[in-house]
Amino acid sequence: MSGHSKWATIKRKKAKNDSQRGKLFTRLSKEIIIAARNGGADPAGNMRLKSAIEKAKAANIPNENIQRAIQKGIGGGEGANFEEFSYEGYGPGGVAILLDVATDNRNRTAGEVRHILSKHGGNLGETGCVSWMFKKQGIIIIDRTETKLNEDEIMLAALEAGAEDVKVEDDSFEIITAPENLTAVESSLTEQGIPVAEAEITMIPQTTIKLQGEEAEKMVKLIEMLEDNDDVQAVYTNFEQEE
Known part of the structure; x- marks a missing residue:
């Protein structure tokens, strides 16, 4: 069940580049607006908004900016017609x-x-x-430097939580899930004390x-x-x- 995926490496480089170019703020703010508009302002009942807020906080976007984006989403008006x-x-x-x-x-x-x-x-x-060449999947990234668990222990925890596959990289574990199971698998891993570096729905090439x-x-x-x-x-x- 192990293997090599270029996707995570490219994805992590992309995030770093986005931060350097100052593009991540615009992208995440837009995602928060759309998520709030479509699913409401409560992240507890809006998984897309919850994920967007977590990414925004990880990118050090100020809380007042996050709240402003949420209000744009639920209130309509300028900036919400995406x-x-x-x-x-x-x-x-x-x-x-x-x-x-x-x-x-x-x-x-x-x-x-x-x-x-x-x-x-x-x-x-x-x-x-x-x-048709891509499949929508949930992906969870575990930074190998942030956990003491070995490959077998991570695999066992992920599969018992409902994951479909685990890929082993030099610096991370990639846990693949069905899109609808992403939140449940992430929660299970977190409850077991396994630190999640990133979790999102993505399109993986076949x-x-x-x-x-x-x-x-x-x-x-x-x-x-x-x-x-x-x-x-x-x-x-x-x-x-x-x-």
């Missing part, structure tokens, strides 16, 4: 790209995304062209494409430019870079 949808397309080497977008101007976002893709060797595709050399460099740059766009909430690809 649409959520996905874009699908291809990058260099035929890499599949799936984007989660939240925007108040669909035409602007479409133009910007199309420009970024074409400038960096990609193109926008039709709805459904690559989404197969990957390895690129190297110039194509890999183009793909990395493309991902960075897409992530740098304020309307793009998440970038998922099946890109695997050669070591």
